[in-house]
């Protein structure tokens with residue numbers, strides 16, 4: 001079984017915490033069945049220089065928008081652009097198997113809007129979403145969902 005490669009960005013640490021929980025969960029699953037995939041993750045930082053990714057991967061992006069409401073305005077991404085630049089770099093988008101978005105439902109129409117925009121720009125599926133650091137159930141469901149995209 002191939003491993004699950006993830007590239008993500010995290011400004012305030014929630015997405016990073018989710019990836020840590022996902023990595024731990026995958027490790028526990030592997031203890032029972034060594035054939036199950038482990039998580040290999042890479043965090044993109046503001047200062048990260050985009051480079052080519054050859055291994056198929058998933059991108060995890062939280063949502064930060066410049067004000068507005070997500071209907072007639074408020075669809076401009078802030079802070080997470082380095083991940084978008086990463087996906088735009090060379091053929092990286094072609095290696096992307098899908099996007100997982102995170103955010104906060106208090107933002108209504110802007111909930112996970114950046115992930116939706118990525119899915120549209122890069123023509124890849126929006127696989128799942130979770131709020132803030134995600135629940136235990138999110139971790140389990142998203143791990144299983146990512147597995148179905150590995151061939």
Ligand SMILES: Cc1cc2nc3c(=O)[nH]c(=O)nc-3n(C[C@H](O)[C@H](O)[C@H](O)COP(=O)(O)O)c2cc1C
Pocket residue numbers: 009010011012013014015016062063064065102103104105107110111112113131132133
């Ligand atoms: C300034 C600011 C703007 C935000 N805008 C949105 C938004 O438009 N839509 C949304 O779903 N969540 C929004 N959020 C919530 C974050 O996406 C959420 O807290 C997420 O878990 C942050 O992930 P991170 O800690 O990995 O950076 C916003 C949070 C902040 C602080």
